[in-house]
Structure formats: C-alpha cells, structure tokens
Amino acid sequence: MWRRRLGAFLLRSPPSSSSTAASSCQHRRHHLLPREEPPALNRLARLFTSQAGSDGGNSQKPFIAFVLGGPGSGKGTQCTKIALDFGFAHLSAGDLLRHEIASGSEKGELIVDIIKEGRIVPSEITVELIRKAMEASNANKVLIDGFPRCEENRIAFERIVGREPDIVVFFDCPEDEMVKRLLGRNQGRVDDNIETIKKRLKVFESLNIPVIDYYSSRGKVRKINATGTADEIFEAVCKLFSSLRF
Numbered sequence: 001m002w003r004r005r006l007g008a009f010l011l012r013s014p015p016s017s018s019s020t021a022a023s024s025c026q027h028r029r030h031h032l033l034p035r036e037e038p039p040a041l042n043r044l045a046r047l048f049t050s051q052a053g054s055d056g057g058n059s060q061k062p063f064i065a066f067v068l069g070g071p072g073s074g075k076g077t078q079c080t081k082i083a084l085d086f087g088f089a090h091l092s093a094g095d096l097l098r099h100e101i102a103s104g105s106e107k108g109e110l111i112v113d114i115i116k117e118g119r120i121v122p123s124e125i126t127v128e129l130i131r132k133a134m135e136a137s138n139a140n141k142v143l144i145d146g147f148p149r150c151e152e153n154r155i156a157f158e159r160i161v162g163r164e165p166d167i168v169v170f171f172d173c174p175e176d177e178m179v180k181r182l183l184g185r186n187q188g189r190v191d192d193n194i195e196t197i198k199k200r201l202k203v204f205e206s207l208n209i210p211v212i213d214y215y216s217s218r219g220k221v222r223k224i225n226a227t228g229t230a231d232e233i234f235e236a237v238c239k240l241f242s243s244l245r246f
C-alpha cells in the first residue's frame with residue numbers, strides 16, 4: 001500500500017479533470033480513445049520482464065515518451081502540462097533521485113555528491129528507481145523526463161524494461177536561455193549554481209546529445225523549439241501530442 005501511495009506521489013499523476021488554465025491545449029483529447037486495460041499482472045509482466053516488447057507490437061503495451069533537453073530547457077514545465085492535458089503519468093528521473101536523497105539512505109549520499117558535481121548517477125540506480133515508479137503507477141501513457149542522459153542509461157533501460165520508447169521529445173533551447181532560467185529557478189536545488197550549471201551543460205553536450213542522435217537515426221525524435229513563453233512552447237507540444245496515436 002505504501003509503495004503505491006509513494007509511487008503516485010513521485011509520479012505526480014495528473015488529476016482526472018482537464019486543466020482549466022489559459023495555457024490548456026486547444027486540440028486536446030479529441031483523439032484519445034479509451035484503451036482496454038489489460039489485467040495488471042500481464043501488463044507488468046510485459047513491462048518488467050524480458051517478454052517486454054517482444055510481443056510483435058501488442059497494441060496494449062504502455063506508450064513511453066522520453067523527454068530530453070538541456071538543463072533548464074523546460075522539460076519539467078512542459079511535462080506537467082502534457083500530463084494534465086493528455087493524461088500521461090509524469091515520471092521525472094531527477095525527482096526520483098532527489099527523493100532518494102531526501103530519504104536519507106546511503107545511496108542518497110552518493111547521489112547528492114554526483115548531482116552537485118553535475119555528473120550522471122550510475123544507471124543501475126536510476127533505472128531501478130524508474131522501474132519501481134512505473135510499476136507503482138500502472139499507467140498506460142508515461143513521460144520519462146530527463147532520461148536517458150547517456151548511452152549507459154539508454155542501454156540499461158532497454159535491457160531491463162526490454163523495449164525502446166515510442167517517441168523522444170527533444171526541447172531544443174539555446175545555452176544562454178537555459179542558464180538564465182536555471183539561475184532564476186529558485187527552488188533550492190543543489191545544482192542550480194553557475195559552477196554546476198557549466199558542468200551540466202558540458203555533460204549534456206558530450207553524453208546526452210549522442211543519445212538524441214541515436215534516437216534520431218531510428219526516427220524517434222520530435223524536436224520542439226523551446227524558446228518563447230511556456231505557453232507558446234506548449235502550443236507546439238500540443239500539435240505534436242494531438243498527432244500521436246497512443
């Protein structure tokens with residue numbers, strides 16, 4: 001029971017009612033036909049065992065969108081909106097890691113040191129947190145925000161979950177804009193300082209861009225111009241998500 005409650009908190013599952021905010025997507029949900037829910041155990045078996053994704057394209061497998069972009073490109077901001085308007089579970093790898101830190105575990109002490117240095121946490125830790133959170137959510141549409149950050153992350157996910165994402169949304173934003181946003185974020189994050197931000201930008205270029213290139217070569221990447229206001233960017237996001245078949 002506690003696991004389910006914790007999972008729901010971490011995943012920030014969207015409310016069942018649609019958003020009433022002015023930024024709500026104009027085209028939302030028209031295309032969202034209800035999908036028949038398979039029995040929970042079958043769904044979990046497909047997700048978390050080697051059978052996952054090996055069923056020749058079973059239409060009931062969960063729809064997975066990786067959401068990537070540089071630090072401060074607006075991944076979290078846009079994922080919150082997508083979750084509200086399109087009924088996705090929002091699973092943030094960074095939030096899961098910060099929650100592990102807040103738990104006071106030994107692993108959390110290791111994680112906080114890595115995050116302060118702007119480096120990437122070992123994949124076995126992050127993928128295990130994601131796996132558990134996906135299991136707890138039972139969602140059939142999942143946004144995985146800030147993952148995979150490097151080839152090691154990608155390979156570990158594909159090995160453990162047994163499949164690739166359906167799409168990769170890439171928020172493309174200039175560095176100076178990202179730096180400005182991060183320095184103004186004011187959420188008390190240990191990595192929102194100029195020294196760590198510079199390191200995170202380097203890590204993004206050297207380790208995360210190759211992952212985006214990999215998925216581009218597989219036709220999975222949908223690039224969104226992440227400049228402008230959050231509402232303007234969300235208009236482009238809405239066009240994309242309205243064109244998808246979940």
Ligand SMILES: Nc1ncnc2c1ncn2[C@@H]1O[C@H](COP(=O)(O)OP(=O)(O)OP(=O)(O)O)[C@@H](O)[C@H]1O
Nearest residue numbers: 070071072073074075076077181184185228229230
């Ligand atoms: N389009 C925008 N214009 C200006 N500020 C924005 C925009 N989108 C988001 N922000 C603000 O910029 C900051 C960073 O946004 P957000 O946390 O969504 O980025 P992120 O990509 O998730 O970053 P990180 O990788 O560090 O988690 C936040 O303070 C957010 O409110």
Ligand SMILES: Nc1ccn([C@H]2C[C@H](O)[C@@H](COP(=O)(O)O)O2)c(=O)n1
Nearest residue numbers: 093094095115119120121146147149
């Ligand atoms: N797949 C991931 C995601 C995040 N981290 C670490 C390193 C990031 O700088 C930090 C914050 O993540 P964010 O909230 O910006 O998505 O968490 C990681 O190591 N691996």
Ligand SMILES: [Mg+2]
Nearest residue numbers: 075076094146
């Ligand atoms: Mg974020």
